[in-house]
Amino acid sequence: MGGTAIIGLGAMGQGMARNIMQAGISLRGFDLSTAARDRFAGAGGIAEDSAVDAVSGCDLLLVMVATAAQAEAALFDGVLDALAKDAVVILSSTVAPSEARAIAARLNDAGHLMLDAPVSGGHVGADGGTLTIMASGPDTAFDRAEAVLAAISKKVHRLGDAPGMGQPIRSCINWLPECIWWPLRN
Numbered sequence: 001m002g003g004t005a006i007i008g009l010g011a012m013g014q015g016m017a018r019n020i021m022q023a024g025i026s027l028r029g030f031d032l033s034t035a036a037r038d039r040f041a042g043a044g045g046i047a048e049d050s051a052v053d054a055v056s057g058c059d060l061l062l063v064m065v066a067t068a069a070q071a072e073a074a075l076f077d078g079v080l081d082a083l084a085k086d087a088v089v090i091l092s093s094t095v096a097p098s099e100a101r102a103i104a105a106r107l108n109d110a111g112h113l114m115l116d117a118p119v120s121g122g123h124v125g126a127d128g129g130t131l132t133i134m135a136s137g138p139d140t141a142f143d144r145a146e147a148v149l150a151a152i153s154k155k156v157h158r159l160g161d162a163p164g165m166g167q168p169i170r171s172c173i174n175w176l177p178e179c180i181w182w183p184l185r186n
Helices: 011-022 034-042 051-055 068-075 097-109 122-128 139-152 166-175 178-185
Strands: 004-007 027-030 060-063 088-091 113-116 131-135 153-158
Touching (some): 004 011, 004 051, 011 027, 011 034, 011 060, 011 122, 027 051, 060 139, 088 097, 088 139, 097 113, 113 139, 131 139, 139 153
Parallel strands (some): 004 027, 004 060, 088 113
């Protein structure tokens, strides 16, 4: 079946979703908030009443929730079984490197690939499709996620294939003054 889905339609996820759809990619989505699902549907997305329904048969899933606990709840409560075989999960939530590695291991054990892909740029970057992404994961996952990454960002830093590499870089960038990390964004 294939297809693309997003879980997490908050302030960041809404902007990311709009940019994905503006790139011509059909998108199904879920959020715990009915109002967020309604905004997503109003922007042209296919809003579903559960995460399992949103990802059913999808081969690409973007997760944009706030914490590792939320990411785990979103991914490991029936979602893995609903994804297409060998799906790619883009984890854009800000989580600890150890949490990213643990989530990637569970996804790998289930036969899926993960891109650890935290973002920088805030709501403005999410709305404008100008996020900076610090991503690590297998080349195959990067190749399959290329169109979605291009729709939401102006720069993707590829940091190798080991999960958890994007998280420390993103944390450093958030602490550095603009004048130091600006070249990384461009």
